[in-house]
Amino acid sequence: xxxxxxxxxxxVAARAGVSVATVSKVINERYGxxxxxxARVRAVIEELGYxxxxxxxxxxxxxxxxxxxxxADLEPFSTELLKGAADAIRGSGFELVVYSAxxxxxxxxxxxxxxxxxxxxxxxxxxxxxxxxxxxxxxPGTPVVAVDPHTGPSHLPTIDSDNLRGAQLATEHLLELGxxxxxxxxxxxxxxxxxxxxxxxLRALAAAGIAADExxxxxxxxxxxxxxxxxHALLTGPDRPTAVFAANDISAIAxxxxxxxxxxxxxxxxxxxxxxxxxxxxxCSPPLTTVDQPIREMGHRAIRMLIALINGDExxxxxxxxxxxxxxxxxxxxxx
Amino acid sequence: xxxxxxxxxxxVAARAGVSVATVSKVINERYGxxxxxxARVRAVIEELGYxxxxxxxxxxxxxxxxxxxxxADLEPFSTELLKGAADAIRGSGFELVVYSAxxxxxxxxxxxxxxxxxxxxxxxxxxxxxxxxxxxxxxPGTPVVAVDPHTGPSHLPTIDSDNLRGAQLATEHLLELGxxxxxxxxxxxxxxxxxxxxxxxLRALAAAGIAADExxxxxxxxxxxxxxxxxHALLTGPDRPTAVFAANDISAIAxxxxxxxxxxxxxxxxxxxxxxxxxxxxxCSPPLTTVDQPIREMGHRAIRMLIALINGDExxxxxxxxxxxxxxxxxxxxxx
DNA sequence: ATCGTTGTCGATAACGTTTTCCATGGTTAG
DNA sequence: CTAACCATGGAAAACGTTATCGACAACGAT
Numbered sequence: 001x002x003x004x005x006x007x008x009x010x011x012v013a014a015r016a017g018v019s020v021a022t023v024s025k026v027i028n029e030r031y032g033x034x035x036x037x038x039a040r041v042r043a044v045i046e047e048l049g050y051x052x053x054x055x056x057x058x059x060x061x062x063x064x065x066x067x068x069x070x071x072a073d074l075e076p077f078s079t080e081l082l083k084g085a086a087d088a089i090r091g092s093g094f095e096l097v098v099y100s101a102x103x104x105x106x107x108x109x110x111x112x113x114x115x116x117x118x119x120x121x122x123x124x125x126x127x128x129x130x131x132x133x134x135x136x137x138x139x140p141g142t143p144v145v146a147v148d149p150h151t152g153p154s155h156l157p158t159i160d161s162d163n164l165r166g167a168q169l170a171t172e173h174l175l176e177l178g179x180x181x182x183x184x185x186x187x188x189x190x191x192x193x194x195x196x197x198x199x200x201x202l203r204a205l206a207a208a209g210i211a212a213d214e215x216x217x218x219x220x221x222x223x224x225x226x227x228x229x230x231x232h233a234l235l236t237g238p239d240r241p242t243a244v245f246a247a248n249d250i251s252a253i254a255x256x257x258x259x260x261x262x263x264x265x266x267x268x269x270x271x272x273x274x275x276x277x278x279x280x281x282x283x284c285s286p287p288l289t290t291v292d293q294p295i296r297e298m299g300h301r302a303i304r305m306l307i308a309l310i311n312g313d314e315x316x317x318x319x320x321x322x323x324x325x326x327x328x329x330x331x332x333x334x335x336x
Numbered sequence: 337x338x339x340x341x342x343x344x345x346x347x348v349a350a351r352a353g354v355s356v357a358t359v360s361k362v363i364n365e366r367y368g369x370x371x372x373x374x375a376r377v378r379a380v381i382e383e384l385g386y387x388x389x390x391x392x393x394x395x396x397x398x399x400x401x402x403x404x405x406x407x408a409d410l411e412p413f414s415t416e417l418l419k420g421a422a423d424a425i426r427g428s429g430f431e432l433v434v435y436s437a438x439x440x441x442x443x444x445x446x447x448x449x450x451x452x453x454x455x456x457x458x459x460x461x462x463x464x465x466x467x468x469x470x471x472x473x474x475x476p477g478t479p480v481v482a483v484d485p486h487t488g489p490s491h492l493p494t495i496d497s498d499n500l501r502g503a504q505l506a507t508e509h510l511l512e513l514g515x516x517x518x519x520x521x522x523x524x525x526x527x528x529x530x531x532x533x534x535x536x537x538l539r540a541l542a543a544a545g546i547a548a549d550e551x552x553x554x555x556x557x558x559x560x561x562x563x564x565x566x567x568h569a570l571l572t573g574p575d576r577p578t579a580v581f582a583a584n585d586i587s588a589i590a591x592x593x594x595x596x597x598x599x600x601x602x603x604x605x606x607x608x609x610x611x612x613x614x615x616x617x618x619x620c621s622p623p624l625t626t627v628d629q630p631i632r633e634m635g636h637r638a639i640r641m642l643i644a645l646i647n648g649d650e651x652x653x654x655x656x657x658x659x660x661x662x663x664x665x666x667x668x669x670x671x672x
Numbered sequence: 673a674t675c676g677t678t679g680t681c682g683a684t685a686a687c688g689t690t691t692t693c694c695a696t697g698g699t700t701a702g
Numbered sequence: 703c704t705a706a707c708c709a710t711g712g713a714a715a716a717c718g719t720t721a722t723c724g725a726c727a728a729c730g731a732t
Contacts (some may be wrong), residue, residue, distance in 0.1 A: 006457055006477075010690060019712045034710060056459040056688035064391060066433065066459075074419045083410045086436040095459065097402065097433045100422040122390040122718095123340055123402075123431065141342075245358045253619070259725050263686055283589070285621030344718060355682045360720055370680060392718035395687050458688095675732080682725085692715085700707075 007048045016044040027052055066095045067306060068119060070112050070125035073103035075250060076278035077221075077295060078130050081147060084299025085128065092307055097124065110134045116142065126310045128302045129156075131191055143309035145301050146224035151192045157309065157318040159302045163193045166291035166324030169202025170245050170273045173289070173326055176207050178335035179243040179271060182210075183234050185220035185227055185255060187247035194222070197247045197275060216241055220251035227251035235270070242270065242335055249281040251273035252288055256331065267333035277327055285328035294322050342385045352380040353457055363388055368583045400440050402431045403642060404455060404463035409439035411558075412614035413588060413631060414466050417483060420635025421464065428643055433460065446470045452478065462646045464638045465492075479645035483638050486654055495638045498597035499529045502534025502627035502660030506581050506609045509625070511544050512672035515579040515607060518546075519570050521591060522561055523583035527565065530558070533583045533611060534582040552577055558589035563587035563667040567594035569604070578606065578671055585610035588624055592667065603669035613663055623665035628660050 189192030252274030523530030588610030604657035
């Protein structure tokens with residue numbers, strides 16, 4: 001009776017004087033065990049502190065009850081998304097393994113693909129891909145849902161938000177404040193969201209009868225360093241913009257930093273609006289006017305949809321787009 | 337040859353004209369296979385895109401190559417720690433499952449314990465406990481390392497930082513600025529860190545010959561709401577403090593908020609120093625003077641130590657305390 | 673020739689479950 | 703009194719690996 005090794009179903013069976021089959025039945029609440037034995041087996045399980053081996057169950061059932069979430073890096077957006085996912089996973093009977101690529105740039109393409117093919121069906125039952133770097137099709141047998149998907153056609157189930165409208169809202173806000181020279185700091189060119197935000201910006205400009213100035217469009221790549229550099233260039237160039245719409249909050253915050261370094265004040269000398277409404281945007285100085293995207297909700301939905309997919313449950317629309325909305329804080333001001 | 341189901345080691349063996357045993361040997365680079373067959377089997381593996389079933393391996397090896405990280409909630413501290421952990425895990429051959437209790441308060445005690453007993457040895461090979469709510473001993477056979485451990489004696493391997501010294505540094509900084517009425521917003525009373533920060537505060541005061549005023553010590557619980565309420569009480573009480581040392585950055589930021597609501601400016605009317613140096617502390621307004629704790633490094637170390645423990649490798653000291661240091665930003669000012 | 677050695681390889685028993693199917697004994701219907 | 707049935711329980715195969723151990727051939731040394 002040395003508890004040197006794990007207590008197994010066999011131990012329980014022996015102690016309860018039944019077969020392992022019966023024990024298995026009580027664990028899984030199968031039909032065909034009398035009330036008396038059920039009680040007895042339950043008692044023994046309790047007594048021995050028996051926990052079924054998830055590994056053995058997985059092997060037998062072809063189901064691990066683990067789902068993966070793949071992020072390029074743990075920056076504010078994916079962190080926030082992770083919170084939503086963690087919320088949704090709780091009590092679902094699944095566990096969540098997170099894999100962060102660590103913002104590596106050296107990897108040419110498709111760490112997601114490799115990861116997925118290695119783990120699918122053997123460690124995870126499904127995965128959510130956050131801002132995937134590649135447009136991949138699902139591994140057969142392993143459901144995948146994408147959040148903020150890759151550009152390029154893909155038929156993966158998808159969660160995103162209304163990037164187009166959000167970008168229009170942001171740009172219109174700036175226009176209403178009287179700004180005319182509005183720069184745009186673009187996002188990661190391989191992401192649909194980035195493309196749509198740019199389109200939204202251009203449309204709003206066009207609708208206002210303003211010709212887009214290529215010199216005012218720079219790459220931000222959703223990255224602080226890149227954004228800071230671009231913002232610097234923008235602000236030291238000839239005829240500098242009076243406002244910039246950054247494709248995400250990270251870029252916006254970097255822009256504020258760059259402006260400050262140049263002795264410009266926000267929103268005094270420059271209005272800045274971001275996108276995402278990550279918690280940092282409310283905290284930073286000045287609090288950022290930005291486009292709200294219900295990030296946590298997106299994480300929540302992604303997990304719920306994935307679980308439905310895994311269970312073969314009825315899953316509603318396979319592509320859901322959540323609303324965006326402008327939240328005005330203090331990084332924008334009417335042009336004087 | 338229908339790829340309806342996963343390709344198994346048996347398929348590879350058949351195609352290569354060898355036994356499964358041999359295939360297993362080449363997978364695990366065991367001795368006893370000729371160069372010729374090795375090459376052939378490798379080729380077949382490549383051709384069929386075979387990936388060994390982690391589940392089956394786990395069952396056989398009693399090792400899952402998964403480690404768990406348990407956090408009470410994904411607030412900035414644990415998020416930052418998670419980044420360090422994710423970094424450390426990459427390329428280690430392990431996967432990371434994160435479990436967040438979701439900041440639930442209803443759970444009396446020991447969700448960690450339950451989680452661990454359910455998963456240990458069956459899904460995870462070991463776990464790191466972040467700010468554990470309970471002082472538990474290791475599950476036999478499942479290594480555990482605690483980060484910022486529970487108060488109360490425990491012999492778990494531990495990573496923490498020099499909380500005592502950090503708190504003294506913070507308090508001394510305030511003293512040097514001429515503050516005498518320095519309030520303290522305490523942390524989660526069940527955590528060693530909280531206790532030590534309080535002790536540090538008290539010692540620094542004592543060393544300066546200042547009697548601690550119980551009215552200036554309030555509970556912050558590392559929680560924004562609780563902290564805001566306590567800060568409000570502190571600042572509206574009689575003879576309000578000119579400075580507050582908050583037991584973590586979250587509390588400090590909440591304090592700044594409370595002050596602002598009361599029409600007080602920081603650092604003009606009130607100096608505030610935090611603890612942790614989470615990224616938010618640099619971002620917020622005003623940028624927070626705080627005590628730096630190498631959070632990511634702590635996550636990194638925790639994972640590395642855990643892996644060593646799992647592998648039975650030589651693990652150095654089983655309790656490591658990292659240095660803390662004061663970082664002065666703009667939330668503190670000399671008393672005028 | 674005989675005997676160990678060395679180098680390859682394969683049969684097989686685990687690992688801890690779940691499920692299918694069969695056996696048993698008791699009960700009810702005819 | 704027999705036939706059919708139901709309720710309960712167990713034997714055993716399977717899931718996909720890995721480790722042990724024995725088989726066998728080739729070979730050099732005696």
